[in-house]
C-alpha cells in the first residue's frame with residue numbers, strides 16, 4: 172500500500188523544512204512500514220518533519236523507444252526547435268508535428284521518466300484527449316479549511332501516470348517525424364532569418380523558431396528588468412505505509428490546518444507569514 176504526499180508552498184524560506192501535515196485531529200497517525208521494499212531508511216515517526224530528511228533512492232527509469240535522431244550532417248532548417256522534453260516540451264512537439272510542422276526536440280535525456288508525480292483535474296486532461304493517462308482517479312476531493320471545516324469538491328481528480336503520458340506524447344512525436352537530439356543546449360544564437368541552438372556536444376541545430384521548454388530554471392530567456400516572479404515549492408514523497416487514516420474515495424486536495432504546529436511556535440509564526448497552501452495526499456492501490 173502506498174500513499175503519495177505532495178506539499179506546495181509559495182516562498183522557499185521555510186518550506187524546505189516544513190513538516191508533512193497529516194490530519195492528526197481527525198485520524199490516528201499512519202504507521203510507516205520501514206521494512207518495506209521501497210522504504211529502507213531508518214526513520215522515526217514521532218516527528219512528521221522527518222519525512223523531509225529522507226534521501227530517497229531514485230532509480231532512473233527510461234522509456235523503451237527507438238527515437239529518430241538528429242544527425243550532425245543534417246544542415247536543414249527545422250520549423251521549430253523545442254528545448255526540453257518535459258511535459259510542456261513533449262506536448263508542444265507532439266501538437267506541432269501533428270500539424271505537419273517540422274520539429275526537433277533537444278534534451279540531455281529525452282527518454283528518461285519525468286521525476287515528478289503529477290495530479291490533474293480529470294476534465295482538464297479529458298479536454299486535451301489525455302484522459303487515458305491517469306493511473307488513479309478520485310471522484311471527490313476534500314479541502315480542509317481548518318480543524319472544523321471541510322469542503323468536498325465534486326470534481327474528479329486524478330494521479331497522472333508519468334509513463335502513460337510520456338509514452339503517448341513521444342509515440343505521437345515519433346509517428347509524426349519529430350527528430351530528437353540528446354544533448355544539453357548551451358546557448359541560442361538569433362540571426363536575421365533563423366536561430367541556431369548550440370549544444371554541449373558541439374552540434375548546432377538551425378530552426379526558424381526556438382521554444383524554450385527547459386523548465387523554471389531556464390537560462391535562455393532574457394528579461395529587461397530584474398526577474399521577481401512568484402513561485403512555489405513542491406515536495407513529492409511516495410511512502411509505503413502499513414495502515415493509513417484516509418478515505419479511499421477522496422483525495423485530500425488542500426489542507427490549511429495548522430493545529431499540529433501547536434508546540435512549534437517558530438513554525439507557526441513562519442506558517443502564518445508564508446502559509447503552506449496546498450497538499451495533495453492520496454492513497455495509491457497496492458501494487
Ligand SMILES: Cc1cc2nc3c(=O)[nH]c(=O)nc-3n(C[C@H](O)[C@H](O)[C@H](O)COP(=O)(O)OP(=O)(O)OC[C@H]3O[C@@H](n4cnc5c(N)ncnc54)[C@H](O)[C@@H]3O)c2cc1C
Pocket residue numbers: 177254255256257258259260261277278279280285287288289290291354355356357384385386387405406407
Ligand atoms: C513534486 C512535484 C510535483 C508537481 N506536481 C505538479 C502537478 O501535479 N501539476 C502541475 O501542473 N505541476 C506540478 N509540478 C510542477 C511541475 O514541475 C511542472 O508543472 C512541470 O514539470 C513543468 O513541465 P515543463 O515541461 O515546463 O518543465 P520540466 O518538467 O522542468 O522539464 C524541463 C525539461 O527540460 C530539460 N532541460 C533543462 N535544461 C535544458 C537544456 N539546457 N537543454 C536541453 N534540455 C534541457 C530537462 O532535462 C527536462 O526534461 C510539480 C513539481 C514537483 C517538483
